[in-house]
Amino acid sequence: MAGEDAVLDMLEAEAVHILREVAGAFRRPVLLYSIGKDSSVLLHLALKAFAPGRMPFPVVHVDTGWKFREMIAFRDATAERLGLDLRVHTSPEEATPFTHGAHEYTRIKKTLTLRKALDDGGFEAAIGGARRDEERSRAKERIFSLREPGHRWEPRSQRPEFWWQANTELAEGQTMRVFPLSNWTELDVWRYIRREDIPVVPLYFSAPRPVVERNGSLIMVDDDRYPLEPGERPVERPVRFRTLGCYPLTSAVESKAENIDEIIDEMGRDRRSERAGRLIDGEGGTSMESKKSEGYF
């Protein structure tokens, strides 16, 4: 389509502008890398924004210990390939999605670990790959989103965003989360990955994978820690993932899309919300809101 490249150019320019603003305005920024497609795009943009110089901030990954094995392999290969200053943070606390419930598990392994990583690094600004079209409550999210001391997200103290001017000043204890992909849609992300030939985790593409069905969700059994019901056995089905997270909490979709063109085609036909596959979002309508106010990304 005629406008596609022009739209991607605008989105790229906007994201690059935001990334440069972060690098110029904050003393210690950091890029939060979750290994998913949005993170891959974000990383690609951050490298482009400062070429031929180097990306002037490190990369942090919060590893819950329950990511898909292919994600971890991809992460390490990516860090190697691009020569990233990658810092992996893991919580020493014992928690699993099965023993603690999805919400408490996420709070311990993800939210608290992220907060500690940011505090320990003294990072004033954390760049993330969240998009406004992911979920209704994100439609109102700022590009420069303020966090109060303790990483608390206060909806009422968010700053108005006039023009392309960001107020990057911070009072004592405040930090900033920055979302350069705010105005991107899921389709934009895939089109950009295709155009720029950005590597992504193979889990996004359909392949026969061992899955079990739980409450209507297809869960891939990625290792032998997954507690199977008596008599339950994983079945190989052609599936892929629209978003990636902790494997016991990420639902697969049945699909034959084996490459980016087929994914983009499929998106034109299958019109379900992207985060429908994230079990953690489902706990009550306000789930994302409440996680955010605790400091979740």
Add this chain to the structure above:
Amino acid sequence: MVAVLRVVACGSVDDGKSTLIGRLLAATGGATDDQLDYARTTRRGGSTVAAGAVDYSLLTDGLEAEHEQGITIDVAHLFMDLPSGRRVIVADAPGHEQYTRNMAVAASTADVSVLLVDATKGVREQTRRHLAICALMGVPSVVAVVNKLDAVGWDRSVFDDLAGEVRAAADGFGMRADVIPASALDGDNVAAPSPRLPWYDGPTLLGALTAWEPAGSRAEAGYRLPVQYVIRADGFRGFAGTVVGGPVRPGDAVAVAGGGRTSTVDRLLGPGGADLDRAAPGTAVTMTLADDVDVRRGDLLATPEAIGDGPAPATAYSVTLIWTAEEPLRNGRSYLLRAGGRTLPAVVTAVRDRLDVVGGGKYAARALDLNDIGTVELTTDTPLSLDPYRESRHTGSLLLVDRVTKETVAAGMVRHALRRGRTVTPRAYTVDREARQRLKGQRAKVVWLTGLPGAGKSTIANTLERRLHGMGLHTYVLDGENVRGGLNKDLGFTPQGRAENVRRVAEVARILVDAGLIVVVALVSPFRTDRAAAKALFPGGDFAEVWVDTPAEECARRDPKGLYAQAEAGRLPNLTGHGQAYEPPEHPDLVVDGAGSPDEAADALCALLRV
């Protein structure tokens, strides 16, 4: 062609705004199946949508989301892909709280305002308010949708009347308006032409958004590159930023605003480092220069012609502010100003007026409250290069930030640089204040006596000056009464008149301090903001605010000039302590008892001056 169109949605839920945007979203494939299912099966109290049909308002309804989530959505963003490939970003300010602020935020980047007018209610105060804010924020054009035409029987005359009214109102704000008859509820003229409107042959809303192009291409303005970041690599130094104003090419001349430094564009790199032979406005670039010029973040690179009559550096600007903080703007207060990657202190030296955006009227004002819009004068110590806002939203806009809380307190739109701010380059003389003080063997200072009329300020000033004079110190008294007989005889006693009176006296005091004198000011100066502005002119420690505290009854009993008697007779409406309030200092450097003896007051003041 404009690839990405930014739209601000104006109108209230009652006008059918959510339904209209929901319709558009669904028609352009922007609603997912689960969202459509939700909108088909969910009904809100009072809904008139038939069972089993889609309630389009539920696809976008910000208010609904607010209720569900118990939070306030101030500006929501929605994305649509038109069949032409154009991306539309809709900014919608659904909430009721802080409506002016949120609406202004949504309009600040918009190319088009989609304005809803309810055919059953006509053009209302709110409609004009939306238009006014869009005009203020520089939204060039309006697509007005006259909605609910079904409710008026598709009556052409109703539409024609309203269309005329909307066009006239938009015209009054200097905006171009297209007007479309529609029924969002049934989808008439939203995405597809309506068979029930045979008399209308204009575009649908979707058609209007598809066809929109900027009105008449302005003469190509010179480019600007606000530098965000300096990229360094082996033997490479490039200045990264986003081009605004006009296109730039390698070989073009470059000037660094403010420094008198010039060079030539050597290379232009796009994101990733690929060489470009031309960069249009909106392109993120890295520029290298042919010469080794010192450039850093916050500098403005621009075409040299532009520096001539465009963003020449100035230290004083006239600015329209939208005040966004709970705490009001105060005259004389210092804030942080953010523009083009720079943060620097700025003082609001004058609040000129408050704007009635709907009526267009201007009112005298000394402060701005939350959601007020007004004109102020801003002064900075370091020169800044800003364009008039009407020429550039990018290089003509700024933010004011509170120095302590760091919250954004105002969004500012530059009207123009003030002549005095541009021509005033303070000249340094060899004989300066220090030299003059040394010759006199004293430290120059201001003692500012404030208090009610009849409090005893002049008497105390006289006693103090005689005392200092006797010690061989060089002094001068600025007495309110005397100054009003000459320098300030054009001023009255309204709050504005008093503010200007205080400002001029403070400026004279500054000159006298520079001359090395100890200055005693005896002036009612009833308002805190005015005194704070006066104090801000002096280095810390050189200005002592002294409250001559005398009970009002005592002042009225003394009444040395017969003012209280006149006020009592109703002939003096603005007398401080009678018709106008006196705001006592909150943190005076000294309080003297005006009912006590002038000699005791002079003792205390001498101690304060350490003489």
